[in-house]
Amino acid sequence: MPEVVFQIRQLRKQRISSGAAFCLEVPELTIQAGERLALVGTSGSGKSTLLDILAMVLSVDRAEHFAFTPPDQPTHDLALLWRRGALDAFTRLRRHYFGYVLQSGGLLGFLTVRDNIALPRRWCALPEDDTVARLAERLGLTRLLDAYPATLSVGERQRVAIARALAHGPPIVLADEPTASLDPLNADSVMDLFLGLVTEQGVTVIVASHDWPRMERYGLRRIAPELARQSSADGDQVTARFARIDP
Ligand SMILES: Nc1ncnc2c1ncn2[C@@H]1O[C@H](COP(=O)(O)OP(=O)(O)OP(=O)(O)O)[C@@H](O)[C@H]1O
Ligand SMILES: [Mg+2]
Numbered sequence: 197m198p199e200v201v202f203q204i205r206q207l208r209k210q211r212i213s214s215g216a217a218f219c220l221e222v223p224e225l226t227i228q229a230g231e232r233l234a235l236v237g238t239s240g241s242g243k244s245t246l247l248d249i250l251a252m253v254l255s256v257d258r259a260e261h262f263a264f265t266p267p268d269q270p271t272h273d274l275a276l277l278w279r280r281g282a283l284d285a286f287t288r289l290r291r292h293y294f295g296y297v298l299q300s301g302g303l304l305g306f307l308t309v310r311d312n313i314a315l316p317r318r319w320c321a322l323p324e325d326d327t328v329a330r331l332a333e334r335l336g337l338t339r340l341l342d343a344y345p346a347t348l349s350v351g352e353r354q355r356v357a358i359a360r361a362l363a364h365g366p367p368i369v370l371a372d373e374p375t376a377s378l379d380p381l382n383a384d385s386v387m388d389l390f391l392g393l394v395t396e397q398g399v400t401v402i403v404a405s406h407d408w409p410r411m412e413r414y415g416l417r418r419i420a421p422e423l424a425r426q427s428s429a430d431g432d433q434v435t436a437r438f439a440r441i442d443p
Contacts, residue, residue, distance in 0.1 A: 199267065201368060201400050202227040202250060206260035209249060217433040220245050225419070225438065227400065229267060229367070232391070234411035235404040235438070237421045242436040243404035244299070247370050250402065251296050252286040266293045267367050291319045295361030295399075297371035297390075301353040303345040309356050310341040316364040331359040335389055350377045351386060358390050362397070369394050371403045375410075387414060417443070 207222040220242040235243045248254035255278050262275040277285050303312050313328045332338045335355040375383035391414055394401045405411050421436035
């Protein structure tokens with residue numbers, strides 16, 4: 197039987213920016229080990245919010261059930277950990293089990309490409325081996341290993357962000373619009389490299405994207421929000437209810 201990585205029931209998160217309220221809801225979602233999923237929706241529909249919740253960088257307001265089970269490990273009750281404010285536990289889980297490709301790249305400007313890619317291995321106290329060189333080779337970054345992020349093109353930065361997300365061999369990789377700022381040809385080549393690498397390593401991958409046709413072409417399964425707008429005297433609220441869309 198496939199292992200369950202995330203199990204969510206009745207999860208809710210509200211965000212308020214300058215008077216406008218946004219509410220994310222996940223009534224029921226199970227994610228199994230090795231799945232390749234796409235969170236698909238328009239701008240502002242909550243894709244990054246849900247990714248950040250799965251990555252444990254954003255708290256939830258409430259969840260009847262929110263459990264994370266790393267491979268061959270006991271289950272962690274994330275709802276309980278959030279109630280306890282167990283930030284150290286989240287940091288530990290994140291560092292060991294997650295790679296996260298941020299939309300902006302999220303690279304550290306004062307570190308070279310080599311050191312950016314190596315950073316998650318240091319956090320996990322993993323030995324210095326040929327992983328960084330191997331990933332750089334696969335992603336066409338070898339000649340850039342001593343360069344700093346500011347001197348790279350957008351596509352190169354995204355490839356470095358992908359290498360960094362994979363460097364410590366995490367079982368789960370999240371990616372927020374990893375190809376959004378690239379032209380279609382480069383987007384395809386970065387996506388090919390990214391999905392090729394994660395598939396080889398058998399990891400669970402969750403990609404946020406507004407581009408469902410592209411995600412579908414790569415065989416990803418879809419999770420999407422149903423949006424509802426409400427107006428009241430207090431202002432407008434958008435509710436995004438995320439669920440799997442069956443093919
Ligand atoms: N830090 C924040 N504080 C308050 N509200 C926020 C914050 N970040 C995002 N929001 C709001 O949450 C809602 C969902 O935003 P989110 O970034 O998750 O959307 P998205 O689907 O990732 O959009 P995009 O495709 O543009 O990246 C939006 O209404 C946004 O204004
Ligand atoms: Mg986003």
